[in-house]
Amino acid sequence: GENVGLHLPTLSVQEGDNSIINCAYSNSASDYFIWYKQESGKGPQFIIDIRSNMDKRQGQRVTVLLNKTVKHLSLQIAATQPGDSAVYFCAEISYNQGGKLIFGQGTELSVKP
Amino acid sequence: GAVVSQHPSWVICKSGTSVKIECRSLDFQATTMFWYRQFPKQSLMLMATSNEGSKATYEQGVEKDKFLINHASLTLSTLTVTSAHPEDSSFYICSGSTSGTDTQYFGPGTRLTVL
Numbered sequence: 190g191e192n193v194g195l196h197l198p199t200l201s202v203q204e205g206d207n208s209i210i211n212c213a214y215s216n217s218a219s220d221y222f223i224w225y226k227q228e229s230g231k232g233p234q235f236i237i238d239i240r241s242n243m244d245k246r247q248g249q250r251v252t253v254l255l256n257k258t259v260k261h262l263s264l265q266i267a268a269t270q271p272g273d274s275a276v277y278f279c280a281e282i283s284y285n286q287g288g289k290l291i292f293g294q295g296t297e298l299s300v301k302p
Numbered sequence: 303g304a305v306v307s308q309h310p311s312w313v314i315c316k317s318g319t320s321v322k323i324e325c326r327s328l329d330f331q332a333t334t335m336f337w338y339r340q341f342p343k344q345s346l347m348l349m350a351t352s353n354e355g356s357k358a359t360y361e362q363g364v365e366k367d368k369f370l371i372n373h374a375s376l377t378l379s380t381l382t383v384t385s386a387h388p389e390d391s392s393f394y395i396c397s398g399s400t401s402g403t404d405t406q407y408f409g410p411g412t413r414l415t416v417l
Contacts, residue, residue: 197343221404232306232395232408235344278345282404290336290406292345 197276208266210213210296212279217260219281223290224253224264228275234279236264266298274300304330304399308409315386316417322382323412325396331376332398336406339370340393352379386416 202208214222220241225233239246239253239262246253252265262279279293305328315321326337334353338346350359350366352373360366370382379398383390393413397406 203392225408230393230411230413232308232410234408235405288404289348289351291348295345 194253197295197297199299201299201301202269204269204271204300204302206269208264208269208273208298208300209263210263210264210266210277210298212264212293212296214260214262214279214281216281216283216286217257217281217293218285220252221263221282221284222255223280223282224251224262225278225280225292226273226275227295228280233278269298269300271302274298304405304407306332306396306407306409308394308396308412310412311410312413314415314416315326317387318385320382320384321414322380322388323396323414324396324407325379325381325398327377327398327407329405330400331399332379332407333401334399335373335378335379336397336399337379338373338382338395338397338412340395340411342393346395349381383414386414388416391416 196218223238226238227233227237237248237251237253239255244255254263257291274293276297278295307326309324329360337349340346349364350358350360352371352378354373358371373379393411397408398408
């Protein structure tokens with residue numbers, strides 16, 4: 190289903206610390222998951238993705254973990270920088286539901302210098 | 303590569319007028335384009351999906367006669383908000399994808415304010 194929040198959860202971290210952003214997705218049959226970063230007034234920017242047959246994927250400074258048992262997705266950002274401040278959305282695609290990209294609620298990450 | 307542009311980036315209009323927003327894929331052929339709407343502090347909501355040369359498929363609750371979508375070429379889709387009202391004020395974002403892929407490339411968004 191679609192998750193639309195009336196407000197965004199926020200996460201505040203100190204520069205240099207690691208950040209963990211969590212997402213509970215809705216469809217146990219979803220096949221593909223993506224994390225997006227959205228800066229104020231801009232469109233979403235792809236960060237990292239993961240297929241449902243994987244439980245972990247690493248990129249540069251980012252790691253995505255997928256736990257299908259509890260329908261949970263997380264994004265870990267290592268050594269968080271002020272430039273990482275943005276809203277982060279998880280999104281899922283279910284091929285048996287037309288392959289539409291369904292966005293999660295979003296989390297606002299604020300990095301303190 | 304895979305750049306999507308939108309024009310205008312922001313627009314202010316009077317209630318009752320129509321506004322057209324353009325979405326262009328600059329360096330790839332977007333066989334499918336998507337239009338999303340995002341209200342402040344909320345997530346992106348899919349409005350419609352359009353395949354080049356075909357009629358758009360609208361999500362439940364989105365009025366097709368109010369939000370006219372045209373996808374006449376592989377590089378251009380337009381969204382026209384007809385008879386706009388203040389409640390249509392929002393951030394409209396398009397994306398494009400190529401045939402056989404999941405990846406959507408997002409535009410920078412268009413901020414619509416209806417007075």
